Amino acid sequence: xxxxxxxxxxxxxxxxxxxxxxxxxxxxxxxxxxxxxxxxxxxxxxxxxxxxxxxxxxxxxxxxxxxxxxxxxxxxxxxxxxxxxxxxxxxxxxxxxxxxxxxxxxxxxxxxxxxxxxxxxxxxxxxxxxxxxxxxxxxxxxxxxxxxxxxxxxxxxxxxxxxxxxxxxxxxxxxxxxxxxxxxxxxxxxxxxxxxxxxxxxxxxxxxxx
Amino acid sequence: xxxxxxxxxxxxxxxxxxxxxxxxxxxxxxxxxxxxxxxxxxxxxxxxxxxxxxxxxxxxxxxxxxxxxxxxxxxxxxxxxxxxxxxxxxxxxxxxxxxxxxxxxxxxxxxxxxxxxxxxxxxxxxxxxxxxxxxxxxxxxxxxxxxxxxxxxxxxxxxxxxxxxxxxxxxxxxxxxxxxxxxxxxxxxxxxxxxxxxxxxxxxxxxxxxxxxxxxxxxxxxxxxxxxxxxxxxxxxxxxxxxxxxxxxxxxxxxxxxxxxxxxxxx
Numbered sequence: 351x352x353x354x355x356x357x358x359x360x361x362x363x364x365x366x367x368x369x370x371x372x373x374x375x376x377x378x379x380x381x382x383x384x385x386x387x388x389x390x391x392x393x394x395x396x397x398x399x400x401x402x403x404x405x406x407x408x409x410x411x412x413x414x415x416x417x418x419x420x421x422x423x424x425x426x427x428x429x430x431x432x433x434x435x436x437x438x439x440x441x442x443x444x445x446x447x448x449x450x451x452x453x454x455x456x457x458x459x460x461x462x463x464x465x466x467x468x469x470x471x472x473x474x475x476x477x478x479x480x481x482x483x484x485x486x487x488x489x490x491x492x493x494x495x496x497x498x499x500x501x502x503x504x505x506x507x508x509x510x511x512x513x514x515x516x517x518x519x520x521x522x523x524x525x526x527x528x529x530x531x532x533x534x535x536x537x538x539x540x541x542x543x544x545x546x547x548x549x550x551x552x553x554x555x556x557x558x559x560x
Numbered sequence: 561x562x563x564x565x566x567x568x569x570x571x572x573x574x575x576x577x578x579x580x581x582x583x584x585x586x587x588x589x590x591x592x593x594x595x596x597x598x599x600x601x602x603x604x605x606x607x608x609x610x611x612x613x614x615x616x617x618x619x620x621x622x623x624x625x626x627x628x629x630x631x632x633x634x635x636x637x638x639x640x641x642x643x644x645x646x647x648x649x650x651x652x653x654x655x656x657x658x659x660x661x662x663x664x665x666x667x668x669x670x671x672x673x674x675x676x677x678x679x680x681x682x683x684x685x686x687x688x689x690x691x692x693x694x695x696x697x698x699x700x701x702x703x704x705x706x707x708x709x710x711x712x713x714x715x716x717x718x719x720x721x722x723x724x725x726x727x728x729x730x731x732x733x734x735x736x737x738x739x740x741x742x743x744x745x746x747x748x749x750x751x752x753x754x755x756x757x758x759x760x761x762x763x764x765x766x767x768x769x770x771x772x773x774x775x776x777x778x779x780x781x782x783x784x785x786x787x788x789x790x791x792x793x794x795x796x797x798x799x800x801x802x803x804x805x806x807x808x809x810x811x812x813x814x815x816x817x818x819x820x821x822x823x824x825x826x827x
Contacts, residue, residue, distance in 0.1 A: 551581035
């Protein structure tokens with residue numbers, strides 16, 4: 351107990367020292383500028399809201415865009431799965447990688463990304479689901495994870511620029527069709543299972559303010 | 561502008577046709593369509609078999625990811641006219657995913673005769689157990705067909721800890737003490753004693769308890785994906801195991817006043 355209190359005090363003092371050194375460094379030096387630039391890159395630039403898509407009823411999150419034409423995007427989303435007939439509602443976390451190879455300017459306001467594709471991994475934040483089989487099972491008993499799902503998707507996006515002077519200020523609407531690893535296996539090995547049975551449709555909006 | 565038109569058209573198309581494409585999560589337990597199937601079908605079985613001396617039923621299991629084979633099974637059973645009902649010995653699903661239960665349910669609903677389904681170890685994965693309870697009903701249940709009682713039990717102990725009784729000896733005792741009108745009993749489970757899922761510390765106790773059922777004829781199990789005939793405790797009570805749907809066969813048991821017989825049907 352005592353040790354944990356001492357640890358907390360040490361962490362607090364360290365944080366104070368870091369905060370002090372940062373304020374003291376307001377007098378700019380090249381090192382500090384570089385430091386700011388690196389951290390600046392890590393500031394998320396947009397907010398995303400996505401409905402359905404096997405990652406939750408509704409997911410909200412943020413992310414980073416990069417590449418010469420911002421053709422890459424990495425999202426981190428937090429979703430909610432309502433209770434329905436199960437014991438409790440569940441939260442999900444999704445890590446999503448998007449790739450938009452083309453951007454077509456329709457006019458000075460509207461632009462279209464005719465293909466958006468990528469993959470995402472979802473995890474269920476619930477202790478009845480496991481990533482690795484619990485030790486009670488003989489090794490490789492089930493051979494899959496109930497907690498993690500890998501998904502692939504394709505879709506399209508339409509963007510509206512809110513400010514002609516600032517191309518980064520825009521609203522993007524999108525839809526996606528996706529499927530997950532276990533659905534893919536089920537459909538690939540059965541004529542009875544149609545693509546329609548295993549495809550998941552979702553809609554979303556991306557708000558980029560700066 | 562043309563592109564925009566195409567896009568809007570596509571979006572509208574999806575909106576109109578896409579209602580069943582909306583999924584919140586594979587494990588969301590969002591169920592539409594028929595639920596509580598066991599109870600509804602037990603009523604039909606009891607009615608249709610009432611007063612019959614001879615009953616015939618098909619026993620299958622482990623449909624798991626073999627949807628095509630299960631659909632063919634249903635077609636094959638529908639061509640027979642002397643079978644009274646079907647028992648699915650568990651492992652309805654492969655991953656415990658909500659949709660898997662609904663796919664198999666929709667295939668099995670094609671049967672002309674009623675069926676009941678037991679819970680298998682794969683059906684407990686994730687929150688599959690909650691899907692099973694919604695779609696089929698209780699994990700332990702019993703019904704009477706003609707003058708035979710069928711006691712169906714959850715024996716997938718490895719999927720639980722000790723907070724949940726598997727097998728449920730209270731349920732077994734209640735069924736043994738049941739004073740309803742029937743002359744013999746068949747025990748049904750997904751996993752037989754001494755298999756990997758069973759609570760093998762109580763294997764002997766379990767067998768001793770189910771032998772208290774009125775005139776126990778034999779026991780049925782699935783799980784091992786192969787046809788099996790095992791006198792597990794060397795006392796003449798045979799545990800019959802069915803293959804999985806992958807092997808494209810099922811068992812048909814005929815119970816008469818003088819005893820029983822069975823055959824394996826390939827399809």
